[in-house]
Amino acid sequence: MKKRSSLNGHTILLFITIGLFIVLYAGGCIAYGSKGFTHLQTFLNILITNAGLICVACGLTVVMLTAGIDISVGALIAMDCMMLAVGMRSGIGAVPMMLLVLLVGIAFGAFQGFMIGYLGIQPFIVTMAGMFFCRGMTAVICTDQVSITKEINETFYNLANMKINIPFGGYTNKKGMYMVPYIRVTVVVALLVLVIVYLMLRYTKFGRSLYAVGGNAQSAAMMGLNVKSIRMRAHMLCSVLASIGGICYCLNTMAGSVSQALGLEMDAISSAVIGGTLLTGGVGNVFGSFFGVLINGTISSIVKTNGKLASSWPNILTAILLFVFIVIQSIFAAVRNRRK
Amino acid sequence: MEENVVLTARGITMTFPGVKALEDVDFTLRRGEIHALMGENGAGKSTLIKCLTGINDFEAGEIHIAGIDGPVKNHSTRDAQNVGISTVYQEVNLCPNLSVAENLFIGREPMTAFHTIDRKSYNKRSQKIMDDLGISVDVTQNLENYSLAIQQMVAIARAVDMDCKVLILDEPTSSLDDEEVEKLFVLMRRLRDQGVGIIFVTHFLEQVYAVCDRITVLRDGHFVGEYPIAELPRVKLVAAMMGKNLDDLEEIGKEHENTAEDKLEISAKGLSHTGTVKPFDLDIHKGEVVGVAGLLGSGRSELARAIYGADKANTGSLEVDGKSVKINQPIDAMNLGMGMLPDDRKAEGIIQDLSVRENMILALQAKQGMFKPLSRAKQEELVDEYIKVLQVKTASKETLVKQLSGGNQQKVILGRWLITQPDFLILDEPTRGIDVGTKAEIQKLILKLAGEGKSILFISSEISEMLRTCSRMAIMRDGEKVNELDHDLTQESVMKAIAGGEQNND
Numbered sequence: 001m002k003k004r005s006s007l008n009g010h011t012i013l014l015f016i017t018i019g020l021f022i023v024l025y026a027g028g029c030i031a032y033g034s035k036g037f038t039h040l041q042t043f044l045n046i047l048i049t050n051a052g053l054i055c056v057a058c059g060l061t062v063v064m065l066t067a068g069i070d071i072s073v074g075a076l077i078a079m080d081c082m083m084l085a086v087g088m089r090s091g092i093g094a095v096p097m098m099l100l101v102l103l104v105g106i107a108f109g110a111f112q113g114f115m116i117g118y119l120g121i122q123p124f125i126v127t128m129a130g131m132f133f134c135r136g137m138t139a140v141i142c143t144d145q146v147s148i149t150k151e152i153n154e155t156f157y158n159l160a161n162m163k164i165n166i167p168f169g170g171y172t173n174k175k176g177m178y179m180v181p182y183i184r185v186t187v188v189v190a191l192l193v194l195v196i197v198y199l200m201l202r203y204t205k206f207g208r209s210l211y212a213v214g215g216n217a218q219s220a221a222m223m224g225l226n227v228k229s230i231r232m233r234a235h236m237l238c239s240v241l242a243s244i245g246g247i248c249y250c251l252n253t254m255a256g257s258v259s260q261a262l263g264l265e266m267d268a269i270s271s272a273v274i275g276g277t278l279l280t281g282g283v284g285n286v287f288g289s290f291f292g293v294l295i296n297g298t299i300s301s302i303v304k305t306n307g308k309l310a311s312s313w314p315n316i317l318t319a320i321l322l323f324v325f326i327v328i329q330s331i332f333a334a335v336r337n338r339r340k
Numbered sequence: 341m342e343e344n345v346v347l348t349a350r351g352i353t354m355t356f357p358g359v360k361a362l363e364d365v366d367f368t369l370r371r372g373e374i375h376a377l378m379g380e381n382g383a384g385k386s387t388l389i390k391c392l393t394g395i396n397d398f399e400a401g402e403i404h405i406a407g408i409d410g411p412v413k414n415h416s417t418r419d420a421q422n423v424g425i426s427t428v429y430q431e432v433n434l435c436p437n438l439s440v441a442e443n444l445f446i447g448r449e450p451m452t453a454f455h456t457i458d459r460k461s462y463n464k465r466s467q468k469i470m471d472d473l474g475i476s477v478d479v480t481q482n483l484e485n486y487s488l489a490i491q492q493m494v495a496i497a498r499a500v501d502m503d504c505k506v507l508i509l510d511e512p513t514s515s516l517d518d519e520e521v522e523k524l525f526v527l528m529r530r531l532r533d534q535g536v537g538i539i540f541v542t543h544f545l546e547q548v549y550a551v552c553d554r555i556t557v558l559r560d561g562h563f564v565g566e567y568p569i570a571e572l573p574r575v576k577l578v579a580a581m582m583g584k585n586l587d588d589l590e591e592i593g594k595e596h597e598n599t600a601e602d603k604l605e606i607s608a609k610g611l612s613h614t615g616t617v618k619p620f621d622l623d624i625h626k627g628e629v630v631g632v633a634g635l636l637g638s639g640r641s642e643l644a645r646a647i648y649g650a651d652k653a654n655t656g657s658l659e660v661d662g663k664s665v666k667i668n669q670p671i672d673a674m675n676l677g678m679g680m681l682p683d684d685r686k687a688e689g690i691i692q693d694l695s696v697r698e699n700m701i702l703a704l705q706a707k708q709g710m711f712k713p714l715s716r717a718k719q720e721e722l723v724d725e726y727i728k729v730l731q732v733k734t735a736s737k738e739t740l741v742k743q744l745s746g747g748n749q750q751k752v753i754l755g756r757w758l759i760t761q762p763d764f765l766i767l768d769e770p771t772r773g774i775d776v777g778t779k780a781e782i783q784k785l786i787l788k789l790a791g792e793g794k795s796i797l798f799i800s801s802e803i804s805e806m807l808r809t810c811s812r813m814a815i816m817r818d819g820e821k822v823n824e825l826d827h828d829l830t831q832e833s834v835m836k837a838i839a840g841g842e843q844n845n846d
Contacts, residue, residue: 203456205449208438212446215435222433223498224418224447282437 013276017291024298032305040169040181046297051186052249056268057289058197059241064272065210066234067281068123072130073242074264079134080246085146085256094156102243109239113232138258145257159185160251186248197286214281274325344371346505346537352391352401361387365563367556369537376548377541379558380581380636385541389508393420393427426499430511432491436484441466443483444498469501489520508539515615525551543637544818559583574839600628605764605795610656616642620821624795631806632799633834634816640799641683644766648680649673674707679757683768689753692742696734696752697723699741703756726755747778768799783809803834
């Protein structure tokens, strides 16, 4: 009987990702310890900067599990930010606007999901159309950059500037002031999203169906799963998570602009891939994607702390990492095929 | 309904555009029997199965199932499962990235009070199901960690656990080795004894006689007959499948001289391709026509493909013209002077939208490499020559191939290979679907080529045609070369060799 240890290829990939994050981070601490890289706040800043991206990466992991893809999320976020900024400028409250943004996300995801699941159109094409639509709509709403200031909406402003202090890991700065480490609301939202999506993938019928559809859609259908509906719901979920990510993103940038979140979908996809999610579907885990985001964030953070490196270096490093990870993945796939 | 019968199909008729796939087919399955559904490729086995499982919508006829009043018409595999018909296909329809237990329970998982899936409970139940069936697996492992045979059995376990009364096994053994097949049979017998009616579709004759109780034979979409296994010896089964009546087989005399020389052109030793053809030895002399006979799907074409490199051989060695060679892909074979006329000329042979000339010079151009284009004048000269030799009926050499009749298309492909001046030609069903006159011409041409010292491997479903042209015949059965006949070539001796299994001869 052929049997492998429970530590299969996918788990190993996840461990490689986590290990890489630790190595990178430790490297940063050693090289830039004097510049404050070792402070807990450096890590928390990575979380704060990337809170929106974490939500989006979770959503993309969900659709990628079904062997789908969604490249509309970056543009959707730009539209979300613009809606929030313009809506609040015209006097609508922060809460109604956020709900509206979520509703738009549901409707937008439902439409894309319907095209993909029930009409059987390629996810790439559908979401590319979605991307153009959202980017275009953003400009239709307003072509200028709209900032959200305290005068425009105090609730939103306060939400954005709310610090949640962490009771440990502080340090005394050069002026002798004790700095308490903090996170923002967005980090709480992102971590909640992460945990909920993780539990959903692991413990609900819908979550397991996603894996089944990605593993072999035809088999899933034969086993009585409603593949069309599952695909549609996966894309809906992705758009909703992107909208939550959009709100987080807006809380970080406090502005709406046509060129916002450009290429964010690619950051999310690369995070998921580095985290061990296969583009062919059926394999992946949101924690992997989370670490994928952290790795990208750490690279940016190192480059920023260094101060002398050009800001384009993170892109090149991400490219190399992606390449390495894809090669590792195909080696695993090849080994598995040989085993058969 | 007769007692003990779980499923009857009566007068099933089903048409695909242009072809009558099934016509007035009957089928009866009883409780606790393993019932083989036999027929050559294209006889309608799969179509019938698909009618039972709701994938195909049949036009006429009725299906009845024990315990259900009135005729049953399934519209999806789900409908079929609800009336107790489950199917396990050759390619396992499970999700390799999920655990064994999840594969057993997906879509019908037990739930906890919190509306989450109850992993513990289904892992336990799955382990019990597998243990009861005598399959030793750890159900929490991913399915992809297990061999294909185990995956197959998991699929069966899922079907059985869903209370199926009728279990359809569609070519389940094609990718299993002998030991795994034996394990599968143990499971099948166990299920039969539990009262499940099993429909077993396979092209392995041995397996039918090893495990089945009854056989239904289809041919060309028609019902030929239903026989208890003891009353249908192998030769009769083959005769029923091929539509030949053993009693009135006429002797067909050879119409040709044996043109074989002593020198070997091709000598294959232990050549095989995993999953399609088991290791075989085959010698072909210069100027010799060797036939390959066997049922459709017995590995005839696959044997040729392994020699030609269309399926790269996994084991064995090949000598061409006395020299040991390695063929990794068809271009290597072409450079060694081989040519192959594939059996599916629509898909693998002609290129419909190119002209006769373009189709004919294709192989020579490929052999030369694309940076040494043949001059137009040279092309025309060659094409004119072979249009004449082969008597291709075409308006001009620039006519699109799709406008030609089937027989003339076949001649164009033949011309494509003859232009390359091959020493060894593989002809896979060169006469299928073409009229009698052209068939005779092609047969004559084969003999003429042999007379010129070319070696030919000739594959055909028509034994009589091979008897007329071949001096030696290799017999294929279940992907294995089981015999070679070089004297006393008659329709009867060839059929007996194809059927095999002496113990079943009467």
